[in-house]
Amino acid sequence: MTNQNHSFDTRSIHIGEEPEYLEGSNNEVVVPIYLSSTFARKQVNNHGRFEYSRTSNPTRLALEKRYASLEQTRFGLGLASGLAAETLLLFTLLKPGDHIIGFDDLYGGTKRLLNQWTAQYDLQVSLVDATRPELIEKAIQQRTKLIWLESPTNPLLKVCDIAAISEIAHRHNLLVIVDNTFLSPYFQNPILLGADIVCHSVTKYIGGHSDVIGGAVMLNDEKLYEKLKFNQNALGMVPSPFDCYLVLRGLKTLSLRMERHQSNAMAIATYLENHSKVARVYYPGLPSHPQYTLNRTQASGFGGMVSFEIKGGEKEAVQFLESLELFTLAESLGGVESLIEHPALMTHASITKKERELAGIKDSLIRVSVGVEDITDLLKDLDLAFEKI
Numbered sequence: 001m002t003n004q005n006h007s008f009d010t011r012s013i014h015i016g017e018e019p020e021y022l023e024g025s026n027n028e029v030v031v032p033i034y035l036s037s038t039f040a041r042k043q044v045n046n047h048g049r050f051e052y053s054r055t056s057n058p059t060r061l062a063l064e065k066r067y068a069s070l071e072q073t074r075f076g077l078g079l080a081s082g083l084a085a086e087t088l089l090l091f092t093l094l095k096p097g098d099h100i101i102g103f104d105d106l107y108g109g110t111k112r113l114l115n116q117w118t119a120q121y122d123l124q125v126s127l128v129d130a131t132r133p134e135l136i137e138k139a140i141q142q143r144t145k146l147i148w149l150e151s152p153t154n155p156l157l158k159v160c161d162i163a164a165i166s167e168i169a170h171r172h173n174l175l176v177i178v179d180n181t182f183l184s185p186y187f188q189n190p191i192l193l194g195a196d197i198v199c200h201s202v203t204k205y206i207g208g209h210s211d212v213i214g215g216a217v218m219l220n221d222e223k224l225y226e227k228l229k230f231n232q233n234a235l236g237m238v239p240s241p242f243d244c245y246l247v248l249r250g251l252k253t254l255s256l257r258m259e260r261h262q263s264n265a266m267a268i269a270t271y272l273e274n275h276s277k278v279a280r281v282y283y284p285g286l287p288s289h290p291q292y293t294l295n296r297t298q299a300s301g302f303g304g305m306v307s308f309e310i311k312g313g314e315k316e317a318v319q320f321l322e323s324l325e326l327f328t329l330a331e332s333l334g335g336v337e338s339l340i341e342h343p344a345l346m347t348h349a350s351i352t353k354k355e356r357e358l359a360g361i362k363d364s365l366i367r368v369s370v371g372v373e374d375i376t377d378l379l380k381d382l383d384l385a386f387e388k389i
Ligand SMILES: *Cc1c(COP(=O)(O)O)cnc(C)c1O
Pocket: 081, 082, 083, 084, 107, 109, 110, 150, 154, 179, 181, 182, 200, 201, 202, 203, 204, 213, 214, 215
């Protein structure tokens, strides 16, 4: 039977799916998709292991065990989407009047949640440049409850010092949440660096095949886990058994995929950095990245996301994007297929041009989610598109 002493690659295939994982099972090698919404009981006031699938479901339970194992935490929760995971955390951890500090380059949907949705609950939010931990400490107020981080961020791939910020937070009795979507548990485990809670958009690398929307929360604190589990059931933010099955399946190749995403991304970042039509490349794996050394100390890899500024502006960027044949012009990231997009016109169009400029998101910026295709084919496609501008 697999246990936590086995390596990541072994755990990502086996944990939660041991054939004997359920009493009375048929020793299936792959956990079945338990579609039943409800479970029969023998006695009125005594239900068995499962009662009702919103509360807990055998397929979801298998996945939750694996989530906890991969982030090396005691507990894991499966949610209906990355934003459902974030909403559950905000609902559970905050009261009206509380204050949150967030990284100023957070995922657009997280910013929308923090900036727009929180207003009606009288929550205060300060977004600061977390690449400078002293700015986080300066932003702490009487009512501050938590610090919300990503590393690296989207789309500028900024890296923050998770251990240093966690140390500041704990001195002030604050909780640190890290959205670990971009590196996945394969390359980074924020809890081991001192963070309190990790969340993921499972939709991205963990699922890995652009065919499921899901979210996850991992943590060690048992009391907090019980509260989150209670609220997840009370608020109804659960994934379907079929979605859980897809994620269990996707996770089996997480390490293989991440290695290939990364080697392709490194080749593309290096190619772009040497291209005459490129003004600037953002990739934490390039020694030119401002937090290259920090990322190397807190993570075992750099991931598969690369952003770059094309020389010229919006016109050149659009021309380039529409000339590509292999890279799919689409939002989202983390799937086996390469996706490319224009943050100013697509993922970050909901924030004003002025805000975008302040954040450093130029009209010439292009973001690539590098897939696991053959690198020669990917580079050839980029070459042909550059020739057209
Ligand atoms: C996509 C994404 C989310 C939101 O997740 P959904 O599954 O789309 O709800 C949150 N954080 C990051 C970093 C993301 O990329």
